[in-house]
Amino acid sequence: MSIDLNMRILVVEDEPKVAAFLKQGLEESGHQVISAYDGPSGRRLATEGTFDLVVLDVLLPGINGVEVCRAIRQAGSLTPILMLTALGTTDDKVAGLDAGADDYLVKPFEFQELLARVRSLSRRSLTPPEASETLSYAGLELDLSKKEATRNGQRIQLTAKEYALLEFFMRNPERLLSRALISERVWDIDFDTGTNVVEAYIKLLRKKVDRDFEPKLIHNRVGMGYILTDRP
Ligand code: CA
Secondary structure, eight states: OOOOOOOOOOOEOOOOHHHHHHHHHHHTTTTTEEEOSSSHHHHHHHSSOOOEEEEEEESOOOHHHHHHHHHHHHTOOOEEEEEEESSOOOHHHHHHTTTTSEEEEEEEEHHHHHHHHHHHHHHHHOOGGGGGEEEETTEEEEEEETEEEEETTEEEOOOOHHHHHHHHHSSTTTBBOOOOHHHHHHHHOOSSSOOOHHHHHHHHHHHTTTSSSOOOOEETTTEEEEEOOOOO
C-alpha cells in the first residue's frame, strides 16, 4: 500500500460529469482539487497559482489544452502536466508533449490508471533532476534553490523582483519577450498600466548583469520587446 502525497491539483475539464468524477476521486485520495471548466480560466489559474500538478483536457472551450500547456511552460512553470485526450490520435499526443506536457492519458480511462500517473508525476516533481536546480546561459548562472545569480563565477546581488525578471529571461533564452508578456508574468499585472516599470527594471538588471561583462546578454528589440541572447 503506497502512501498518497497530499497534492494541490488543478483540473481543467469542461465536461461536468468527468470534472466531478475527477474531483471526487482525487479528493478521496487525499488531494486538494481546484477546477476550471474552460481554456482561458485554466490558463489563468495555472499561470497565477501554485499547483503540484495540472490535469488538462485537450478539447476545451476558448483555448485548447495544448495552447494552455504551452502558455504554462512559457510562463516558466515546471509544474507537471498530465494531458487528457479523447482523440487518442498520435498527432494529439505529440502536440501535447511538444507543448511541454509530461504525460497523457487517453479517454476513457480507469480512475486507478489516472491515480498511477498522478503518483508517478508527483514523484518526479518532488525529486527534480539535478540539472533543473541551475539555469545557465553564456556564463550567467541562476541557482534556483538559493535564488542566487552569478556571472563568470562572480556573484551578482539582485532584489527579489530583479531576480524574478532574470529567471523569466533565463527560462526563455533566445526568445523575444514582449513587454506585455513580461509585465503579466513577472508583475502579475495586465498591460498597459501606463507605467514604465518593465523598462525601469530591465535597466537595473542590465546594469548588474551586463555593464561589467561581455558579451551583453539582455537586448532591446525596439517596438517588440526584449531578448536574452549572446548574439546581438
Ligand atoms: Ca473536453
